[in-house]
Amino acid sequence: MRLTQAAGRRLVAGIPTFWLLMLFLIPFLIVFRISFSEVRLAIPPYTPLLTWHHGSIWPALELHGSAYAFLFTDSLYVSSYLYSLKVAAISTLLCLLIGYPMAYAIARAAPSSRSMLLMLIVLPFWTSFLLRVYAWIGLLKNNGVINNVLMSLGVIDHPLVMLQTDFAVYVGIVYSYLPFMILPLYSNLEKHDPALLEAAADLGARPVSAFLRVTLPQSLPGIVAGSLLVFIPAVGEYVIPTLLGRTDQLMIGRVLSDEFFENRDWPVASAVAILILLLLVIPIMLFQRMQRRELEAGR
Amino acid sequence: MRSRGWFPRIALVLGLIFLYVPIVSMIVFSFNNSRLVTVWDAANSPTLKWYHILVHNGQILSAAWLSIRIALIAATGAVILGTLAGMALARFAAFRGRMLLAGMTTAPIVMPEVITGLSLLLLFVAMEQLIGWPHGVGAVTITLAHITFCMAYVTVVVQSRLTGFDESLEEAAMDLGARPVKVFFRITLPLILPAIASGWLLAFTLSWDDLVITQFVAGPGSSTLPMVIFSKVRFGVTPDINALATIMVLLVATGIAISTVWMRYREKRRERDAQLAAAANL
Amino acid sequence: MSAGAQVNSPQMAATDPDQAYVRIAGVTKKFGDFVAVDNVSLDIRRGEIFCLLGGSGSGKTTLLRMLAGFETPTAGTILIDGADMSTTPPYERPVNMMFQSYALFPHMTVEKNVAFGLEQEGVSSADAKRQVAEILDIVKMTGFGARKPHQLSGGQRQRVALARALVKRPKLLLLDEPLAALDKKLREHTQFELLSIQQRLGVTFIVVTHDQEEAMTLGTRLGVMNQGRIVQVGSPSDIYESPANRFVADFIGSVNMFEGQVHRGGSDGVRIDCAELRGTVHADRTVACAEGATVWTAIRPEKITISRHSPVAGAPAENMVRGTVREIAYMGDMSIYLVQIESGKMVRVTLPNIMRGGERPIAREEGVWLSWHGSSPVVLTE
Numbered sequence: 001m002r003l004t005q006a007a008g009r010r011l012v013a014g015i016p017t018f019w020l021l022m023l024f025l026i027p028f029l030i031v032f033r034i035s036f037s038e039v040r041l042a043i044p045p046y047t048p049l050l051t052w053h054h055g056s057i058w059p060a061l062e063l064h065g066s067a068y069a070f071l072f073t074d075s076l077y078v079s080s081y082l083y084s085l086k087v088a089a090i091s092t093l094l095c096l097l098i099g100y101p102m103a104y105a106i107a108r109a110a111p112s113s114r115s116m117l118l119m120l121i122v123l124p125f126w127t128s129f130l131l132r133v134y135a136w137i138g139l140l141k142n143n144g145v146i147n148n149v150l151m152s153l154g155v156i157d158h159p160l161v162m163l164q165t166d167f168a169v170y171v172g173i174v175y176s177y178l179p180f181m182i183l184p185l186y187s188n189l190e191k192h193d194p195a196l197l198e199a200a201a202d203l204g205a206r207p208v209s210a211f212l213r214v215t216l217p218q219s220l221p222g223i224v225a226g227s228l229l230v231f232i233p234a235v236g237e238y239v240i241p242t243l244l245g246r247t248d249q250l251m252i253g254r255v256l257s258d259e260f261f262e263n264r265d266w267p268v269a270s271a272v273a274i275l276i277l278l279l280l281v282i283p284i285m286l287f288q289r290m291q292r293r294e295l296e297a298g299r
Numbered sequence: 300m301r302s303r304g305w306f307p308r309i310a311l312v313l314g315l316i317f318l319y320v321p322i323v324s325m326i327v328f329s330f331n332n333s334r335l336v337t338v339w340d341a342a343n344s345p346t347l348k349w350y351h352i353l354v355h356n357g358q359i360l361s362a363a364w365l366s367i368r369i370a371l372i373a374a375t376g377a378v379i380l381g382t383l384a385g386m387a388l389a390r391f392a393a394f395r396g397r398m399l400l401a402g403m404t405t406a407p408i409v410m411p412e413v414i415t416g417l418s419l420l421l422l423f424v425a426m427e428q429l430i431g432w433p434h435g436v437g438a439v440t441i442t443l444a445h446i447t448f449c450m451a452y453v454t455v456v457v458q459s460r461l462t463g464f465d466e467s468l469e470e471a472a473m474d475l476g477a478r479p480v481k482v483f484f485r486i487t488l489p490l491i492l493p494a495i496a497s498g499w500l501l502a503f504t505l506s507w508d509d510l511v512i513t514q515f516v517a518g519p520g521s522s523t524l525p526m527v528i529f530s531k532v533r534f535g536v537t538p539d540i541n542a543l544a545t546i547m548v549l550l551v552a553t554g555i556a557i558s559t560v561w562m563r564y565r566e567k568r569r570e571r572d573a574q575l576a577a578a579a580n581l
Numbered sequence: 582m583s584a585g586a587q588v589n590s591p592q593m594a595a596t597d598p599d600q601a602y603v604r605i606a607g608v609t610k611k612f613g614d615f616v617a618v619d620n621v622s623l624d625i626r627r628g629e630i631f632c633l634l635g636g637s638g639s640g641k642t643t644l645l646r647m648l649a650g651f652e653t654p655t656a657g658t659i660l661i662d663g664a665d666m667s668t669t670p671p672y673e674r675p676v677n678m679m680f681q682s683y684a685l686f687p688h689m690t691v692e693k694n695v696a697f698g699l700e701q702e703g704v705s706s707a708d709a710k711r712q713v714a715e716i717l718d719i720v721k722m723t724g725f726g727a728r729k730p731h732q733l734s735g736g737q738r739q740r741v742a743l744a745r746a747l748v749k750r751p752k753l754l755l756l757d758e759p760l761a762a763l764d765k766k767l768r769e770h771t772q773f774e775l776l777s778i779q780q781r782l783g784v785t786f787i788v789v790t791h792d793q794e795e796a797m798t799l800g801t802r803l804g805v806m807n808q809g810r811i812v813q814v815g816s817p818s819d820i821y822e823s824p825a826n827r828f829v830a831d832f833i834g835s836v837n838m839f840e841g842q843v844h845r846g847g848s849d850g851v852r853i854d855c856a857e858l859r860g861t862v863h864a865d866r867t868v869a870c871a872e873g874a875t876v877w878t879a880i881r882p883e884k885i886t887i888s889r890h891s892p893v894a895g896a897p898a899e900n901m902v903r904g905t906v907r908e909i910a911y912m913g914d915m916s917i918y919l920v921q922i923e924s925g926k927m928v929r930v931t932l933p934n935i936m937r938g939g940e941r942p943i944a945r946e947e948g949v950w951l952s953w954h955g956s957s958p959v960v961l962t963e
Binding site for chain 2: 005008009012013015016017019020021022023024025026027028030031034044098099101102104105106108115117119120121123124126127128129130131132134135136137138139143145148175178228229232233235236237238239242243253256257260266269270273276277280283284287288291292294
Binding site for chain 2: 671686687729731734
């Protein structure tokens with residue numbers, strides 16, 4: 001009996017593990033491996049890792065660092081990396097500044113209206129991400145809604161150039177990722193015991209200092225979780241900068257895609273991916289640790 | 300909070316306006332007659348012109364149909380795999396590979412999509428070289444990719460639902476003579492069904508919506524709806540897309556409204572039951 | 582199936598009431614390096630209520646879970662009615678459990694919950710219906726069959742959990758903190774009800790509890806557990822009046838403990854010199870230990886007499902000590918006096934408040950004499 005039960009358990013854990021090994025982990029190893037190849041005109045368009053020279057049983061390992069070397073010789077890549085980090089960092093900060101008071105207001109709202117407010121936050125998330133980003137084109141472009149409204153009100157004479165600027169990218173990212181900041185913050189803030197603020201007030205703290213010294217430190221896990229959920233995907237963001245962003249300065253996700261589809265340089269695209277991962281490995285591990293703790297808190 | 304909390308409240312209202320203005324503007328301009336999209340043609344609006352054009356656009360319709368089929372299969376596959384993974388993570392004590400599984404189920408959630416997409420395509424290419432399957436990329440590879448990134452979300456939803464309820468329920472069933480498979484179908488599954496349902500919906504939406512990963516693993520002739528939309532809007536605003544957006548928003552809003560009414564009803568019933576139980580204590 | 586039917590079974594051993602019905606032999610359970618249950622051997626008789634009493638982390642719940650089959654012993658065997666259960670999965674054991682959380686299936690009605698076990702056995706639905714009605718009647722829950730668990734109060738849930746565990750008439754019922762989730766009033770009432778149901782059905786009960794009062798009222802015998810080991814097994818009065826060691830004496834009820842050296846083991850018992858008492862304790866029983874060995878005497882607070890005047894004229898004799906009352910706590914049915922004796926140690930004395938008003942009670946800061954009878958002290962060697 002024990003045996004079949006153990007076998008059943010192995011199956012339950014084994015099937016998803018096998019799937020993810022095959023379609024998540026191994027693909028990364030392949031990316032890693034191709035990043036050490038050289039591009040060539042063939043199918044597939046890269047040199048093999050192992051080659052068998054004539055008369056030898058053992059294959060020779062062919063490792064090329066040329067893809068990586070290339071990334072550091074051309075300033076396009078370095079500047080794209082830095083630009084992506086900057087955009088992601090500023091967008092995360094903006095999300096936090098906008099999302100925190102919103103999450104706070106929901107957590108302090110009457111319990112009966114909380115679920116309604118949360119629904120309002122999540123609702124846009126259920127509609128197409130692509131279409132919501134697209135909507136901003138109509139709002140931001142030169143003869144778009146915002147410029148038309150401002151000009152008809154006489155606030156401005158000439159349309160403001162907003163589309164294809166950094167500003168548009170920030171708007172797009174903040175708009176798309178705001179729920180990911182608000183939700184973890186809310187679930188943290190909601191758990192706070194209101195008696196703590198009362199205790200702080202009772203001990204003479206004014207509301208602002210009670211917030212800074214009681215609420216804010218306690219909400220740090222929520223802040224970190226929300227920031228990671230925004231920052232990590234924002235670094236590799238592709239759709240938003242492509243639709244709303246500058247054409248003279250690309251983000252790294254777009255560079256990867258162009259390298260792959262336009263230049264058909266698989267090794268360089270792979271090397272770009274590996275370097276993005278290197279940048280993100282610490283935030284991703286941090287996120288995983290928090291996620292695990294959150295999920296296993298109930299145990 | 301007392302009245303001092305005016306700042307968060309104003310921020311909340313402004314934030315909600317920010318979230319809804321683009322959606323509302325899309326809906327409004329979907330009824331605009333002008334080709335210029337954002338210039339309101341007062342004389343000939345509102346009009347259903349763009350809806351008419353939309354439903355006669357064979358490319359969009361066939362792409363939507365492909366997206367629906369992929370999303371249905373991907374969501375179902377993701378629910379099966381994600382439920383297994385969630386069960387294993389929430390219910391099995393330390394097992395070999397636990398860390399590996401836990402890591403692999405949370406990583407896809409934050410992984411930049413370009414990387415996931417690239418790695419999956421390279422996998423499919425390598426597989427075809429090695430074992431001759433899949434034959435090129437297309438609907439099959441899109442579905443496999445979607446299952447993979449959707450199952451991570453399902454796992455999280457199922458796992459947190461399972462950790463939320465008492466493990467002794469399953470032990471009690473076993474104690475009363477039910478074998479593990481029976482315990483799963485009689486006790487565990489009914490209890491996590493709401494989580495599985497919302498996991499399925501989430502997976503469906505993510506699959507339906509995905510562009511970046513899909514672009515990597517799609518081939519000629521397998522354009523999903525987001526791919527068609529993207530290629531259209533990349534070079535400017537097109538009014539029929541506004542109509543499409545409006546239809547999608549309406550569908551979602553209807554679904555949400557129905558589920559809200561249903562949840563309100565259940566909540567009311569729960570409250571009544573709680574009163575009943577409290578009365579029994581007297 | 583009733584207890585009577587079992588007596589007619591061909592197994593002669595089963596008819597002997599003193600024969601172990603459940604035998605736990607040398608059972609050890611390790612979780613990694615942590616030893617949760619440490620070489621426990623225990624015999625439980627048919628038809629008794631055996632209480633496993635211990636603090637959190639004492640291993641009592643792990644032992645219970647091994648009896649139910651949720652944990653497999655690292656070493657040792659568990660026999661139930663002569664059959665080795667060590668590797669039998671929970672769903673094949675003639676054992677049922679009532680969970681601390683009750684673990685009622687929230688998506689099933691009371692009836693469905695109770696019938697769940699019968700259904701697994703393949704009992705016909707008509708039979709199952711009858712048996713469910715019968716057991717619901719016994720736990721006084723007739724008429725609640727169509728309710729869902731969340732429509733019940735805490736006490737009602739407890740009864741349904743009991744009915745569900747009993748409906749299969751298990752050989753052995755395991756109860757994990759059966760009363761912990763109930764409030765105090767309901768708890769007392771339920772205790773007596775559990776007793777009467779147990780007597781009526783004749784099922785052997787093993788109860789895990791951290792509440793000594795609960796263990797004392799429910800248990801025909803108790804097993805006190807500490808750090809994975811059984812430290813004493815006995816009737817409630819055995820455990821209270823003759824604790825085996827300092828842990829048990831201290832864990833069950835409250836006790837005053839004095840360290841001392843065995844002074845003389847005579848025919849009229851043993852005398853112990855206690856520095857803390859500045860005197861000698863005389864216990865009128867013999868203790869197996871060498872002259873001069875360090876021992877502890879334990880005296881229960883209710884077995885100490887408090888008086889203003891020395892109970893014996895002249896020089897201080899054995900079994901008495903002078904002190905000053907430092908605190909008095911009035912508890913209604915009794916009062917607790919904390920008396921500081923000359924060595925500085927605090928001694929706890931309880932006196933029942935027999936008379937309403939009564940004579941002028943002893944006041945705080947008053948000098949008093951404490952004394953006790955030679956039968957009161959318990960001498961503990963470990």
